[in-house]
Amino acid sequence: MGNTLKAAGETRAGDVLARMRSDIISCALKPGTKLRFETLRELYExxxxxxxEALSRLVAEGLVVxxxxxGFLVAPVSLFDLNDLTDVRVLVERQCIKLAIDRGDDRWEADIMAAFHRMDRLQSRLGASYxxxxxxxxxxxxxxLSLVAAxxxxxxxxxxxxxxxxxxxxRRMSSQFRPQWRAKDVEHKMIMDRVIARDTATAQDLVDRHIRETTENVIAHASHLFAQSGTADAFRRPDPVAAE
Amino acid sequence: MGNTLKAAGETRAGDVLARMRSDIISCALKPGTKLRFETLRELYExxxxxxxEALSRLVAEGLVVxxxxxGFLVAPVSLFDLNDLTDVRVLVERQCIKLAIDRGDDRWEADIMAAFHRMDRLQSRLGASYxxxxxxxxxxxxxxLSLVAAxxxxxxxxxxxxxxxxxxxxRRMSSQFRPQWRAKDVEHKMIMDRVIARDTATAQDLVDRHIRETTENVIAHASHLFAQSGTADAFRRPDPVAAE
DNA sequence: TTACTGCGGATTTTCGAAATAATCAAACCT
DNA sequence: AGGTTTGATTATTTCGAAAATCCGCAGTAA
Known part of the structure; x- marks a missing residue:
């Protein structure tokens, strides 16, 4: 029964998961949208x-609530969530960078350079709208990932x-409106240099700025898309987990 | 059809989720155990x-892989995972404490004292094996949670x-073997005092030590229960998520 | 008018059987 | 004998129908 396609060793649920994640990230499924089963059933077959199953996993990833x-909802976006997310990312990323620099070996350095090269070449090939x-x-x-893999x-x-x-x-929400992103590639190169030079403090600061500036960029160009909805309500998670 | 019990507004999957989580944490379902559907089906009815559905959510919580x-497996335990978990917890908890002290109001302070009081009284009531x-x-x-809720x-x-x-x-794994835990309640009181006094640095250090000492305690008394299994294999997550 | 209650349609959640994939062992070939 | 393929067995994954639940609305009473 030839369905779309069923790649090697890939479970059906995993396939749907990946497609839905992609659709949510690309905003083909808009933030806040109610996800009705009947609709999804025919959309993803x-x-x-x-x-x-797929929905459950997306809830775990925070892309669905x-x-x-x-029922289920595409996780709403908001200025509050974006700022909070940014702060947490900075905390985590700084620690990852520090540990990677402390613990990384030659293989790790080589992997970083390889990953950069692949990204860099693709940018050249695709031109302005990469x-x-x-x-x-x-x-x-x-x-x-390669920067912190170690x-x-x-x-x-x-x-x-x-x-x-x-x-x-x-990020996708803002790139939609801002064809000419500023030159991230220069920043990427600087970060790579400082990481491989084991200059922890500078590397951390560069990554910190890299993340925060992107956020500022998003706020400047796409915040009109965000829900004005209350700062609290948009983040209710389904499960009180343990306490209570 | 009178099942076990179905409390108000609680979905069946949520009930099973809670029971399985409890069984995993209490090690009624031992780490590393294969979870066969037929077995679970009759166990949880x-x-x-x-x-x-329940399994999927537990995977998200890291209690099942x-x-x-x-199929599914109860997440294995290991010395490596315990140490890693501890380090990440310290990072997160320190930041939570800092932010809560910066942002907390009177209501927050009151909630902490209330939560402490309830815990303290229960300890008195239950005696040595609370x-x-x-x-x-x-x-x-x-x-x-109350300490960092703000x-x-x-x-x-x-x-x-x-x-x-x-x-x-x-923690459960070690308390099983160590009837006489050291007096955590004194530490709890000290932490509460420093948090309410808005003494960020000391509060952070106390919480840090609180967590790390508990880990050392677990290692000293329960590490013989851990899998010797490779440091890498025990942590494979099912989904490579996005990056290739 | 406003608040409460009970019905009807729509949606989600649960079920167990059917399809699909993995495991194990015996037989076969080299 | 060692290693590989085949086939039977077991376990997981998927399906669509059935049961449970929620939401809106009409009707009634205060």
Missing amino acids: VSFSTLR AEGQR YLSDEWATLHSAFH CGSPNLLEIRQKLFERAHRY | VSFSTLR AEGQR YLSDEWATLHSAFH CGSPNLLEIRQKLFERAHRY
């Missing part, structure tokens, strides 16, 4: 259970990756 | 789909809570 027994390409987003993500903390890296994904959605 | 299309009680664990969790960062608080849960399992 899978059954209720499979959808539910669950409302008790009233930032709109999914392929570039992947290489960009891989580059930033930090030696699986837990920190997992947290970092989830935050990076969430932030990606905000 | 629910269907495949409902189980799958998924192995491709080869730490084995689930009720105390809840109040203990609530107390630590930090103003939903994202940081969510991360903190998940890490706290994971650490809880390790």
Whole structure:
């Protein structure tokens, strides 16, 4: 029964998960949208259970929120969330950088240079609008990961990756409106240099600024898209987890 | 069809989730155990789909790991993971404390004292073995949460809570073997005092030590229960998420 | 008019069977 | 004998229908 396509060893739920994540990040599914099962079922051509599985995982990633027994929602965006997200990312990323520089070996340095090279070459090939390409987003993500891959903390890296994904959605929202992004590639090169030179303090500051300036850019050009909704309500998580 | 019990407004999956979490933390489901659906189905008296939902959420909390299309596993424990978890918790908790002290108001201070009082009174009532009680664990969790509740960062608080849960399992493993825990309550009081006095640096250091000493305690008395398994393999997460 | 209650339609949540994939062991080839 | 393929068995993943729940609205009473 030839479905879309079912790559090697990939579970159906995983495939839907990836497609939905992509659609949420690209805002094909707009923030705050109610996700009705019937609609999704025909959109992604899978059954209720499979959808539910994917939705559950997206809730874990913070891209979808669950409302008790009233269904699911694309996680809303807001100025408050963006600022909070940015602060947490800076905290985590600074620590990752520090640990990676302390613990990284030659192999780690080589991987960074390789990741940068791949990203750099793709930018040249794609020209001015590289930032709109999914392929570039992947290489960009891989580059930033390579910088901190040697930090030696699986837990920190997992947290970092989830935050990076969430932030990606905000970045996409602004790139949509700002064809001429400022030259991130220069910053990337500087960060790489300072990291490989094991200059912890400077590397941390550069990454800090890299993140915060991007946020400022988003706020300047895309904040009109954000929900004015209350600072508190937009962040209710479904599960009070343990306490109470 | 009178099932166990179905409290107000609680979804079945949520109930199973809570029970499984409790069983994993208490090690009724031992670390590293393969979770077969048929077994779980009769143990928790629910269907495949409902189980799958609960399992998915537990994966998000890091208490269960998924192995491709080869089923689920209770997340293994290891010395490496415990140490890593501890380091990340210290990073997060220090930041939470700092922000809460910067931003907390009178109401926040009052809530801390109330949470401490409830925990303290329960300890008196239960006597020497209070730490084995689930009720105390809840109040203990609530107390630590109250300290940082005013930090103003939903994202940081969510991360903190998940890490706290994971650490809880390790704490349980050692309390099982060490009936006479050292007097945590004195530490709790000191922390509360320094937090309310807005003495950020000291409060951070106390919490830091509070966490690290507990970890040392666990290592000293329960590390023989840990898997010797490789430092890397025990932490594979199911989903490479975005980066390739 | 305003607040409360009970019905009807829509949506989510749960179920267990059917399809798909992995595991294990015996037989087969080299 | 060692290693590989095949086939039977077991476990997981997916499906769509059935049950439970929620939401809006009409009708009634204060």
